[in-house]
Amino acid sequence: MSLKVSVSGIRGIWGESLTLEELLKYTRAFGLFIRKRATSQRPRVLIGRDGRKTGPMIVSYVSAILNSLGIDVIDAGLVPTPTVLFGVREWNLDGGVIVTASHNPIEWNALKFVVHGGTFTTENDLSEILDSLPSPSFHAKWDEIGTTTLTTEIAQAHIDRILSHIDTRAIQSRHFTVVLDPVNSAGGPITIQLLKALGCHVIGINTEVTGNFHRVAEPTPANLSHLSEIIQKEKADIGFAQDPDADRLVVVDARGRILSEEWTLALAVRHVLSQNPGPVVVNLSTSLLSEMFAKTYNQPCYYTKVGEANVVEGIKKYHARIGGEGNGGVIYPTMNLGRDSLVGISLILEAMALSGKSLSELVSDFPQLFSIKEKFSKIADIPTLAKKLAKHYPDATLNSTDGVRMDLSRGKDRLWVHIRPSNTEPIMRLIGESTDKAWLTSVIEEIRILLEKL
Known part of the structure; x- marks a missing residue:
């Protein structure tokens, strides 16, 4: 099986298509790309990972390669993909690397590259990086190599940004009981922290970060049947399921009904436009629901190629209020310019709190598709x-x-x-x-x- 190289990352099965040789080749190319674009002599890059067993090893190796090129690395450890995107933008860093294969099975891993401004590499960026693959070997001088430092601050900053843009008191007043399944990965610690800050009682499933996933990684209704019974048993108000890097979100109502991943974005779109109308951007594989709700508020809905980087480019181009992808990826640029399950969670809880409706009531009038x-x-x-x-x-x-x-x-x-x-x-x-x-x-x-x- 060959390595998958696209705007969605450099992905492969560890030990087969993804090897130390491939990591060296693509990390060096990205490092040279960062050095060329950086405005300072010592570029800074933020790195984070999901919960896969191969993650810590790959982070150490990638960090050493970047250090050898004279790039300082800030290691955020186990954090969601959207937290790294937020951190690169918030701290004005030169770039980022996320070690995650997202929804792929656990034997996969990948490098996702982030550019200055906190967005993924575009197709043009990727082409420029690939042009550096055959470049002559380069090493920084012994006294100019980069350093690697650890940080725990960016996760809290991410939470604080979300809390500052929603009606926290309205959500806290409802005392929601929430079931959370972060598939033993990066979403667990930070999402529990966010939910507790919102006054929720959290019932966690698959929250231990063990290096293994106790369910199928991709959060689709077919892989989440266990949530239905737990939510009904615990009389919870809502359930949330994330993928390993916590950029995608699937929602379950109090009856135990697992909603289509397409409905996650539609819920967020309708709620945001009801408060502040504006254009919407989605990819070509996304449900008509977002377009229908945009028309309800007399707003255009634009379509882009699949891939988060492409949707983000569209959001910037059309000055969109909200956008995303139908796989459960919500992009609300007011909070974060990338798919972010924490943003999706906060918007859906806010919609329930402000309307006084349950989740099943919120979706009761969704058009039948x-x-x-x-x-x-x-x-x-x-x-x-x-x-x-x-x-x-x-x-x-x-x-x-x-x-x-x-x-x-x-x-x-x-x-x-x-x-x-x-x-x-x-x-x-x-x-x-x-x-x-x-x-x-x-x-x-x-x-x-x-x-x-x-």
Whole structure:
């Protein structure tokens, strides 16, 4: 299996595609990129990791490589991805490295690169980094090598920023009982701290950081059935599940109903726009819900390529109030310019507190949409697929910005399908959604046949 190199990180299975040799190669390239862009002779980089067993070793190795290039490293230890993004921006650092494979299985790990300003590398940034791969060997002089220092301050600063932008008293007055499952990883300590600051009674599941994940890493409804029973047993008001680096969030209501990961962003979008309307930016694989709620408040909804860096670029370009991705990733730039499960948690709790409604009541009027998400091991040729779709669906609108997305309308019903190679796994993703379940099922089956023939 080859290494996955994209704006979503340098990802691979440890000991197979991700090795010390690959870490050295890509970390050096990133370090040279940072040195070229830095305004000071001693660039500073923040590094953090998730709860994988390989994380501490990789952090030590990456830090040493950066030090050898004359770069100072600030090691935040076990922290969420959004905390590192926040820290790079808040402390005006030259960049950051996050050692996490996010939702990938535990045998995976990765390097996510962050640039000055606290955002992930764009496609242009990544291209510049890759251009440095064949660069001649460089080492700082013996008296100019960088240092590595530890910090625990950035996590508290992240929490304080969130608390300063929500109605803390309203949430505290409700004394919510919350079940939290951070999958034995980076979200546990900081999220418990945030919830307690909001006056919540926290019931933790999989909160021990053991180096192993006690459930499947990706927080999708299919992987969270254990939460339903616990929430009902404990009579909790709400449940939250994160992925290993705590940038994605799935929510469970008091009845034990696990809501689609698509609803996380939709809940946040509607709540934010109800208080302060503005444009919305989402990726091409995101549910129509965000667009529908944007229209409710007479606001535009813009679409970007999949990948957090692409959505953030769109948020900046369109001066969006809020944005994100339909995998449970909320980006609210007022609090943090990146997908942040802690931000999602605080906004949803604020929506419940200010409205006086339960979570099930908040989503009771959500438009009924049907979705299908599938994976294919064979990677299809996108231009050929686009031609086949255009011929098979002559009335469709096709968008080839990222893979190919097809939109169809039939009376009041809408349907879209997005087919693209994954940024994080060696697979092809097929995602579709419609207001008509039978129509969606039929179209997806037709596309499956097209993919198999390709």
